Amino acid sequence: xxKCFAHSTYTAATxxxxxxxxxYILREKSPFNKRFHLPLRLKEYMKEPFWEETYKVMDYKTLxxxxxxxxxxxxxxxxxxxxxxxxCGDGRxxxxxxxxxxxxxxxxxxxxxxxxxxxLAEINNLAxxxxxxxxxxxxxxxxxxxxxxxxxxxxxxxxxAMEFIDKSKKHTKLNGxxxxxxFIDTLPIxxxxxxxAIGLYxxxxxxxxxxxxxxxxxKSYEFEDDHPGGIHHKxxxxxxxxxxxxxxxxxxxxx
Numbered sequence: 639x640x641k642c643f644a645h646s647t648y649t650a651a652t653x654x655x656x657x658x659x660x661x662y663i664l665r666e667k668s669p670f671n672k673r674f675h676l677p678l679r680l681k682e683y684m685k686e687p688f689w690e691e692t693y694k695v696m697d698y699k700t701l702x703x704x705x706x707x708x709x710x711x712x713x714x715x716x717x718x719x720x721x722x723x724x725x726c727g728d729g730r731x732x733x734x735x736x737x738x739x740x741x742x743x744x745x746x747x748x749x750x751x752x753x754x755x756x757x758l759a760e761i762n763n764l765a766x767x768x769x770x771x772x773x774x775x776x777x778x779x780x781x782x783x784x785x786x787x788x789x790x791x792x793x794x795x796x797x798x799a800m801e802f803i804d805k806s807k808k809h810t811k812l813n814g815x816x817x818x819x820x821f822i823d824t825l826p827i828x829x830x831x832x833x834x835a836i837g838l839y840x841x842x843x844x845x846x847x848x849x850x851x852x853x854x855x856x857k858s859y860e861f862e863d864d865h866p867g868g869i870h871h872k873x874x875x876x877x878x879x880x881x882x883x884x885x886x887x888x889x890x891x892x893x
Contacts (some may be wrong), residue, residue, distance in 0.1 A: 693728050693750035704734045707855055707879060711784060711815060712738050719783035720811075724773065724802070725790030729755040732786075736764040744768040745776055773802045778809040785809070785816050791844075792821040796837045803847055810882045815854070818878045820844050825860060825874040844876050851880035 708731050715721075719740045723732035726744035728751050736742045736759065745768060746752055752770045759766045773794060785806045791799040806816055821827070823838040845856050857877045864870050 693748060693754050699728070699730065704731050705877075707877065708734065708786075708817065711817065711879070712740075714815070715740060715783055720780060722782045722785045722806075724776070724785065724787045724806070725793075726755065726768065726786075727751050727789070729758060731788060732766060732768070733758055733762070733764065735784075736766040737762065742766045743780075743782075745771050747772045774798055776802075778805055781809050781811045781814075783811055783814045785814075786818075788817065788819040790820075791818070792835050792837045792839065794837055799837055800847075807848070807851075807882070812882055812884075814882050816848070816851070816878075816880050816882075818844055818876075820876055820878075822858070822874045822876055825872060828869075828871045828873075830869060831871070839876065841874075841876065844878050845880075848878065848880040850884065852883050853878070854881050855879040 712735065715735075721732070721735045721740050721742045723729075723735075723742065723744040726732045726746045727748075729744065732742050732744035733755065742765075744755060744766060747770065749770050752768050755766065755768050758764075759768075773790070787802075787806070791803075810816060820839050821835060822841050822843070824841055827835045827838070841858055842856075845853060855878070858875075859877070860872065860874045862870065862872045
């Protein structure tokens with residue numbers, strides 16, 4: 639995820655006696671108590687997002703399995719395709735593509751996420767290159783058959799996102815794809831994400847940025863999900879898959 643957060647822990651020194659009693663009760667009721675040690679609420683004390691905790695748990699998939707669209711894309715990839723997973727989290731998509739024999743580069747700003755991916759790749763004997771960096775810090779050194787940016791752009795400044803989108807388009811091979819999931823502004827951001835979801839998009843805006851590509855899939859939708867610590871979210875999002883059919887930049891070459 640594209641945001642850097644300070645580490646925080648819940649201690650007796652930071653919570654009043656009455657609050658500690660409530661916190662104890664809430665934790666005892668939480669089904670995630672033993673694994674994540676998070677309360678059901680008290681979001682005002684959370685200085686890092688929930689996923690930083692789940693990234694530390696090796697057998698927990700923070701955002702579940704790859705989406706059906708990602709699974710379908712594996713069937714369209716050429717042999718030995720190069721895949722880039724930008725803001726890869728704990729490897730929902732990058733590990734899946736690596737397990738199918740593709741060359742995968744992945745990066746995320748979270749050290750917990752990258753440490754987890756490296757361990758999982760080693761355990762499963764997968765060839766996967768991953769690094770800890772931000773969108774601004776990442777340097778394109780090759781051209782890709784598929785670039786994934788799922789759940790990333792709404793967590794960063796829009797100008798930075800636009801620059802990365804432009805670079806992604808330029809560094810996608812002809813007949814290659816971009817896959818994007820982004821939150822849109824038709825629903826309010828959940829309270830615990832208000833300080834970090836700083837780059838919401840208008841409905842269809844991400845699709846319009848790819849006006850010069852062929853739209854292979856587009857969906858505007860709402861969904862709800864639950865996370866450790868009793869966190870419940872409702873989001874509005876756009877999911878986009880575009881195919882590059884023309885040379886969009888003089889930098890573009892197939893390699």
